[in-house]
Amino acid sequence: MSETLTIIGPSGSTAAVSSNALNVLMKSDFQKAVEDGDAYSWSSLTYDPDANDTILAVENNSATRDLYIQEIHIQTDAAGQHVVFTASGDTMTGTAVTGTNLNRNSSNAAPATAKCDETDNAEQGATYPTRFYTGLLANDGSICYTVNGSIILPNDHHIAVDLTSAATAANVTIIGYFKDR
């Protein structure tokens, strides 16, 4: 004698079995966040940074949700080193960057503060004590770090990107999503 077990979700849908295999759908936290309207892109417009200027910083302002970083894109027209770092407790100062919700069906706004040319953090003066990535780029070089949610920022913590040499045109894009703690 055997028993039949039907797997149902909280919405009442029933999982199917086809060709003797349970049908499943792989959905990452990032994909789920996009679906729920909790994933955003923050992109700086091109600007002319001095050495050690912060091109873009994104701070989590939610006390109940963590900010998970998915991708970091860096472009510069001048050869030099870039630093991806974190800090906390700063008063974010600079040119406001509004996060773009990746799900255009959603009207959610990001509980975050993002600034281009952010000037309040003092990490460069302390030689960037909490670094995630460092690298070198050539003239007109670019890099994408796909971190897949492996950087987690709680309330009042931010992620930022500096160039340690002056450039005349630089851009940074950070993709991230919010998830309940």
Added chain:
Amino acid sequence: MAQYAESAYIRGSNGSIAEVDDTLLRINPITEFQQAVLDGRAYSWCGLNENQDVGDTLLVVENNSTEHLLCIQRIVISISAAGGGVCPVFTASGVTVAGSTSVVGTNLNRNSGQTCAGLCTSVTEETGNGEAASSWPNKCYMPQVQNTIPYIIEVNGAIRLPYDHLVGVDSIEEPTSEAVTIIGYFEPL
């Protein structure tokens, strides 16, 4: 033949119930690395503004824990050298690590109060290992890194270092500047 039918939810220890989208059971595979990040056991070690001497190792991370493996997830190598150069990625053991600048690991989960102090030693311009002199007998990768173009190696935990073993990155050419990032996590034995 089924004798009777039963419906069931799949409920996690936190009370969350697995969703079924249309007829598809939703799953979210978690890697060992992702779990380590959530647990606060994953770190980044980055060199900064380095200009190594001939024969120095660009960056080394050694496991000092007898209770954990140090698993390497990702290595990013940048060098500034005309024409680029080969950058051996190697392992060694029993080395008295010596270098110009200590590197403090950054916990990837900023919710975590954990640090890797006492769990590892990391330095740039490491001079204690003699691997280059013996042509890196325990080399894992020999990438040709182009001038100022970061080379990313997705190791995905496939290098696993027990106590007193290290991972290091050399450059056969002498770059004028370099930056190496190593991402890794501690896995309890």
